[in-house]
Amino acid sequence: MEPSDRELIKAAIKGDSESFEMLIPLFSRRLFAVAFAILQDREEAEDVVQETFLRAFESRWRLRDPEKFPAFVTTIARNRARDLYRKKRSVPLRDDAAEIVDEFAPKPDEQTFGAEVSQCVLSALSTLPEQYRLAVTLRYLEDMDYESIERTMSLSNGALRGILGRALEKMRRVLRPALAAMKG
């Protein structure tokens, strides 16, 4: 973390809302990635990011070490997204709605090839455990370097490599038919 960021975080912890606001551009996208990894819904993910900052500001006094700020906000975002995800799953109407939407959705022929691929990738992603999903999302959505991802996810040094390896292996297995089609 850069020294200027640390100073900013320090000021923010002390209750300076303007400093806190300046932290938003630094962390909002990665929090978005975290939330998206869990929820797979952009709007909901944005809501979660929104809420995360507010909560982080309210409970800033819990944080003493500025170094831990990234992990701190990530935890908040993750917990919040999980709550939301649990709520979403517990409402059965959602499934029906999805089917109804499917009926009105454009037929595969009409869909662009890219949209179909995205669908496949996302569904493959959704089969992964949360941690894998998070790692992949942070890497691809935010193009974050390994070190940042490890810090965000509170992982030990070098653990990300194994995680990403297994995650991509699993995805490849799921996507094998699609990959074959692509080749063909």
Place this chain on the structure above:
Amino acid sequence: MNMAQIHDEIEEWLAASVTGALSPAERENFERHLAECERCRALHEQEKTMSAMIGKTFSELKPDPDFEARIARQFRRSVASRRNYLSSLARLFQARSVRWAAAALVLIALVKGGMILTGESFRTPTLGSERLAINKEARQEALPEAPVQSSISGDAGDTVVSLGSSTLALSGANTITGATTFSGGTLKLEAKKTSTDFSKLEKQTRALRDEERSTDGSPVGSVSMSSGETSASVPISSAAIDALLSLQDRKAKVDQDAAAQPAAQATPPSAAAPPEQKLIRNANVEFEVANFETAADAITGIATEEQGYVATRNSARGANGKLSGTIVVKMPPRNLDGFLLKIHAVGELKSQTLGAEDVTKAYFDTDARLRNAKRMEERLLDLLARTTGKVSDLLQVEKELGRVRGQIEEMQGQLKYWDALVAYATVTVSLYEKEMNQPAAFLLKEHANLSLLSRDVEKTYAEAKREAEAANAQILQSRLERDGNGRVSATLSVLLAPETADQTIARVKTLGRIQDFTTQDERVAQNGSGNSSDAAKVVRDKVELNLVIEPDDESRRQTGLTVVARPVEEALDKAKTAAVEQGAEVLDSNVTRDPQGRGAGQLQVRVPAKSYNTVLDVFKKLGRVTSLTVQRNDRAGAGDDNGPVLISLALGSEEDPVQHTDLGIVTGKVEEKSGAIKQAAAEAGIEVKKSTFERQPGGIEVANLVFQMPMKSYAPFVEQIRGLGKVKNFTVNRDDTGVSPGAPGDESAPARITLQLYSEGNIVPDENGIFPTIRRTVSQGAAALMWSARMIGVAVAFVAPWGVALALIVWLVSRARSARAKKL
């Protein structure tokens, strides 16, 4: 880098490669492996394709460029709208000191709660001692600067300022707090005691007033005092409060100056007050006096003495003959206080009100207007003198002159009136004679209850009746009764004239033996309200005498006799027969025999005096006499020995021995020897009361024997016993207090011997040796262990609740924390 290792961990390498995490060296190794391994190459191709797909997918999902700005905007809005106080409070707890303080608070709450639960009282500082301190402080603080309230208002209750021996109370803190500047407020002075304190209070008040005059010359308000709950209220300035507070210091000086006071008082306008001061002073005093005329004369005398005069005096006689009235005295103001003090002597002061009205302003206004009017008059006169004009003008001036003169006269009158009032204070003294509300008389009603005992009820009854008739008494009730047992009783109830009542009652009292006499008085108020007073007249009403006559059959003499005789039944029958033959009356007789065969008999007879000795002799011969008591009841009539005598005879088959002997004899063959001695006893006619034999585990044989015998066979038998073996202990205990009539040498008195025969074993006593010592040590150790266990239990009981409470707090805090963490 080992190629095989890359092959095994190919997935990691693939992922790292597509996500660009390989270092140049790694990349080289990796590519070398791919070149060698076809399978891995294929996988790498797939991985690259997939990575591209994922990358493409996510690139579409990226938030729009406005994303951060949007989030920041919303954040700003939310933070502004909800300033969370709770979070700031929570933030407070971040500080370690605050946490400690909270913990300490919890602890204190626990202690206090415990105290309340257990009812243990904790001492709160008493206000009393503090009060004084506060006042001292207040005084010190108040003196240099005006606002007294800052120092006194702290006290919740009444502020008490101690002034010498009397007490001034600044009643109600609000009086003091409310008055920011004291010139408008009221300070109430209260003295707890009456008359003596009163003069002191007055002195103090006067001193106060003087103080005030000398300090700022602000107007003196009214001073009112009333005895009983003596109180005085004086509106005074803040300077006066200071003065009051410092009064204690000056008290001594004031007392010293008491003599000098009148002198100081005599010159208040010149010395103390500004010379222009126009004060109208008045006083109302109320006394209760013994005699109106005397008091009124005394007051007149004092008034003259103090250079005043009596303006009016009126009095009226009430329905009960008591006088009351008022005297109005005019008094030069400087002598007013002296006068008031002096007249306190005429009676009991009931109330006193002092008032002063400041007419200075009105007076000088009027005076100024008067001067103006006079000047006007002069000018008009001047005008009149010089006018040579028309008659109508002349008339006009004349008319105006008349009006002005009228005004002048009016104002002069007013000023004169004020002068008169200022020159003389008005004192209104109300007097009334004591006991205005007493009843005219009381009616005293007496009741006498007399209970007589008489040998001949009927005769006494007739005599009492005759006595009553002789006194011209009114007989309310008379009755003579004879019940089934031949018992005669009489009651007589009479009303006696008050003049002769005492004599008649005295005579009736001599008719028999008085058992009971009570009198009862009742005062009934007549012709007035019920205000009781000993001075009221008492009129004696008729006396009611209730007389009860009962037969007097109490024996003059009682004799108690205890005789040991066997068998009891036979002796009792004999006694009864003999008594009846001698003309005695058997009141009670009974015989009891307990399971041990001991008999006891009771006989109570009333014998005529003449046969008393005969009967007593017969009784005495029944057996051994152990006690004889003769009791005379002199209350029942002295010297009368001809009445019947009550004899109570107690017969017993057993008697407590007068001599106890304990003998311990060591011998062999205990069983044999005890049998022998028992036999010897039987031959000598000695009674064996008890005998036990026991062989103990140690081989010791013990025999216990108890013998009872007459004293005459005691000595030979003891000798016989001593021959049995070695005498270990021998104690003799003789009790001569239960005196028998047979004198010390009574050979028939019973004696008891307790004999213990025992053989000597060879057994080591229990208390010595190694095993008992070990056993004792172990048992002591066990006892100590038990004791310490108990102490630990006590300690746990002390500590455990605290531990539990603390654990609970810690648990709750940690739970709350984790709950909050989870929420986040």
